[in-house]
Amino acid sequence: xxxxxxxxxxxxxxxxxxxxxxxxxxxxxxxxxxxxxxxxxxxxxxxxxxxxxxxxxxxxxxxxxxxxxxxxxxxxxxxxxxxxxxxxxxxxxxxxxxxxxxxxxxxxxxxxxx
Amino acid sequence: xxxxxxxxxxxxxxxxxxxxxxxxxxxxxxxxxxxxxxxxxxxxxxxxxxxxxxxxxxxxxxxxxxxxxxxxxxxxxxxxxxxxxxxxxxxxxxxxxxxxxxxxxxxxxxxxx
Numbered sequence: 498x499x500x501x502x503x504x505x506x507x508x509x510x511x512x513x514x515x516x517x518x519x520x521x522x523x524x525x526x527x528x529x530x531x532x533x534x535x536x537x538x539x540x541x542x543x544x545x546x547x548x549x550x551x552x553x554x555x556x557x558x559x560x561x562x563x564x565x566x567x568x569x570x571x572x573x574x575x576x577x578x579x580x581x582x583x584x585x586x587x588x589x590x591x592x593x594x595x596x597x598x599x600x601x602x603x604x605x606x607x608x609x610x611x
Numbered sequence: 612x613x614x615x616x617x618x619x620x621x622x623x624x625x626x627x628x629x630x631x632x633x634x635x636x637x638x639x640x641x642x643x644x645x646x647x648x649x650x651x652x653x654x655x656x657x658x659x660x661x662x663x664x665x666x667x668x669x670x671x672x673x674x675x676x677x678x679x680x681x682x683x684x685x686x687x688x689x690x691x692x693x694x695x696x697x698x699x700x701x702x703x704x705x706x707x708x709x710x711x712x713x714x715x716x717x718x719x720x721x722x723x724x
Binding site: 501538539540541542553587589599600601602603604605607 | 652653654655656657660700702711712714715716717
């Protein structure tokens with residue numbers, strides 16, 4: 498069974514631009530979560546989608562948004578990019594949002610904002 | 612405020628040696644605690660997951676312990692290998708918190724010859 502895939506793997510953008518990242522979950526997984534990872538802050542939860550609905554949201558500004566499609570694939574969008582948005586963005590999928598279902602992470606998208 | 616603190620921040624050991632990584636948390640109410648291994652440039656991979664009632668869980672050369680009373684967990688690595696060089700992240704989730712996980716900042720382990 499294929500793992501979580503993320504595209505693109507690397508991205509360089511300029512301040513003020515916007516960016517869209519894509520995540521394809523493991524087949525059969527309906528929950529997709531997004532995380533931002535920086536050296537100083539570690540992993541921080543952005544949001545989780547299940548059945549095309551946002552179920553949980555972290556403490557990030559409204560410039561960060563996401564959506565999930567009927568095939569469970571998810572996209573994350575960051576508008577008006579700032580230098581501090583440079584990070585590794587990780588996507589994780591799991592069967593459901595309940596209990597202790599294991600999360601499986603993708604390889605991440607490395608975003609650099611110049 | 613829910614927090615997860617890990618120590619040490621970084622560690623260098625010789626191949627074949629054992630080591631123990633620590634995780635202290637203030638998350639409440641507690642649901643489960645996970646240890647992840649993250650290789651450079653890759654996403655985290657789950658090593659163990661423990662609920663409130665479990666106090667030890669093994670995965671090959673990795674053994675995690677949990678003391679829910681003192682809110683402490685440790686990850687013990689036995690007979691380290693060069694491939695163990697990675698960041699080890701402790702993650703704690705809330706009861707009824709859905710996917711609201713609190714992440715530690717990780718311990719960077721380097722195994723040398």
